[in-house]
Structure formats: structure tokens, C-alpha cells
Amino acid sequence: MMPHDDAERRAAAEYSAAPEHGAAAEHSLRTRDFLLAQINAAGGWLGFERFMDLALYAPGLGYYSGGARKLGEGGDFTTAPEVSRLFGACVARQCAEVMRKLGAGSVLEIGAGSGRLAGDLLARMETLGPLPDSYWILEVSADLRRRQREHLEERLPHLLHRVHWLDRPPEEPFDGVILANEVLDALPVARFRWHLKKVEELGVEIRGREFAWAARPAGDAMLRICRDLSEVAGPWDDGYVSEYCPRLGAWARAVTRSMRSGAVLWFDYGLPRAQYYLPERHGGTLVCHFRHRLSDDPFANLGLQDISAWVDFTRVAEASRESGFELAGFTTQAHFLAGMKIDEEMRLAAGGDENHFARLANQARQLMMPGEMGERFKAMAWLRGLELPLSGFALLDLRHSL
């Protein structure tokens, strides 16, 4: 996720500085009251993982369950598919490479946002071939499902019969591709504070009518995990704060379980563990987005702002083995897109129109420049039942860093 260009950043900052009013303010108050009640019901303290889960996904109230605009201009954040169709075109080329080897198959997209990536992928795969037999979307947000359907109905009505929305991962074994862009960062994380002689779990309590961070002694599982992490990246100073995602392994296993053969592609912002938990990153990696403004305050704009955390890609690599996959590639988003020949995609899409080419070049810069999305965002591939060099991962192999 990243804010738009400077002008949009300024406009967004001015807009978001205005007080919330009307339905949005009411929604936020309802979410806040709900969370206050949950904390009271839990005896006055909620672990942060639970708090984040409810703030994002509580039915009808959480950020992803409610009706906030979320993605793109007029929303809270933008993602690679929102920046440019080039992203989906490059992912389509990687999917086509896998599908050709398999002969046929289906695509499962997890967390499809506005539906743009699905549209871009299907449109490009229609030309590249083969089209997926089914394009499944596993989406928790009813509101986003509705928008995805509207987007695809308008963009590709003739392919809509291939798209199916799922409430849970497919039960029947299937071949093909599973992909997710910026979904791992939306999985709730636990927060800890490291001290020389103890570890604390950070949670949320109520002071007055405000939410506040509050610490409790960490349980055995958190103690063990923190000690392991500190051995990889420490020594940490007293008071070092960070996060980890306790549910990542089980969640990834569940969503990939029924793949018989094919590839899983994860795109997200994150780092290998040794860099993620460096001593200088002592305040953790929480990122909240509200109207294109970034903050690290998860208690603000409840129900209206996104809360996310950077992804520990070493944990995602461990999950590949736990899920029975081979770790087939890890690289930066810039190198993935270059490997998938984004330059060719630009020429094709521009079709000789110089102005259009210049616009596409600008979008490609946003996706690929190190200071934009190029390095912070990574691509990771898992393979099962398939031996295939993946072009997106051929230019730079960062697996040794995991």
C-alpha cells in the first residue's frame, strides 16, 4: 500500500484532517463502542491480535466488513493493481506459464479488493491462453465481494461465468494457481515488548473512555517465539517492541490445502526475518491507513482505517514446508515485474501511442522504483507437484536471505 503522488497526498491530508461526520462518524462510534464492550467483557484487557481481528473483521463493523471505500482514489490506500494494469498483466504471464505446463487449471485469488487484479488477469490470460477453468475469489468482505462482482460485470461480462466467490477454500483437489496481493499483511498480529529479564504481551485496555496500550506477562508460546526471534536478529534493547503473526502458518495451510499441483504466489510488503527484527526497528511495523494518511495508531478512526503489519517472509517460507510445498522463489516486486517482461507489456498496452506509453512508464516507475513499491514489496512462489523454472523469479533469487 502506498499513498498516491504528492498532490494527492496533500489533498488527502487536507481531507482527512477534516472531522468525520455523518454515517462514517456514526459507524466509527459504533465500532468503538463494540470494542469497548469486548474489552470489558474480557475483564478489561484484550490481546492486540484479538483487537486487530475485531477492528478489521467484526461483522458489519470492522474495516473490511463495513462499507468504507478502502482502495484507490477516494479510499484509504492504493495497491499495485490499483496503480496499474501492468501489475496484473505481469502476474497473468506468470500464471500462463504455470497453466501451460499443467495443460489447464483454475485460479484462486485470496482477498481480491476492488476486483481489478482479477479483471486484469483474466483479460490478459484471455489473450495469452489458457484461460482458467474457474476463477475463484476467496473474500471475507461482503462489501468488497459486491464491488468485485460489479467491476467484473462491467469489465468482462463474457467471462463472468468463470468467476465464483467462495466462503471457504475449495474442498475438491485442484490444479492451477493460488495468488494473493497484500493479504498476508492484513492478518492480525500479536505484539510483544522485550525486556532484559522478561517479555510482555501488548494488548489494549480502557483508560477513561480511551483505548490505551497495556502489557501483561507473555505466555509460554510468545516467550518461546520471542527468544527464537531475538537469537536471529537481536540483541534487542530493553523496551524493544515488535509483532509476529501467530495464525499465518495455519491460515496458509488451510487456504492451500486442496491444491494438487501448481503454484502459490504471494505479493506483499515485508522482509526476511533477520532484517525485520533488526534492533533499530524497535517500534514494530504496524501501518494504519486512513484517507491515504499513514499512522501507527490503531486506536484512531476505528472501523474506518486499515491496520496492517509488515510480513516476515521467513515465516511465509517456513509455512511453505509446513504446507507441503517447495519454496520456488523469493524476489523483489521490481525484479518479478522485470522478469515477467513489464517492458513488453508496456509496449503492447501503449500500441504505439506515445502519451499512453509515457503514462504507463510512470506507473511502472511507481511499481518498480526502490523508493516506491519496487523493493519494499516482495514476491514469493511455492510449488507443489510441478517442476518449472518461474520467469518472475529468475532475475534475482533472494531465497538465501530467508
Ligand SMILES: C[S@@+](CC[C@H](N)C(=O)[O-])C[C@H]1O[C@@H](n2cnc3c(N)ncnc32)[C@H](O)[C@@H]1O
Ligand atoms: C489490502 S486489501 C488488498 C486487495 C487486493 N488484493 C489488492 O491488491 O488491491 C486486503 C484484501 O484481503 C481481504 N482479506 C483480508 N483477510 C482475508 C482473509 N483472511 N481471507 C480472505 N480475504 C481476506 C480483504 O477483504 C481485502 O479484499
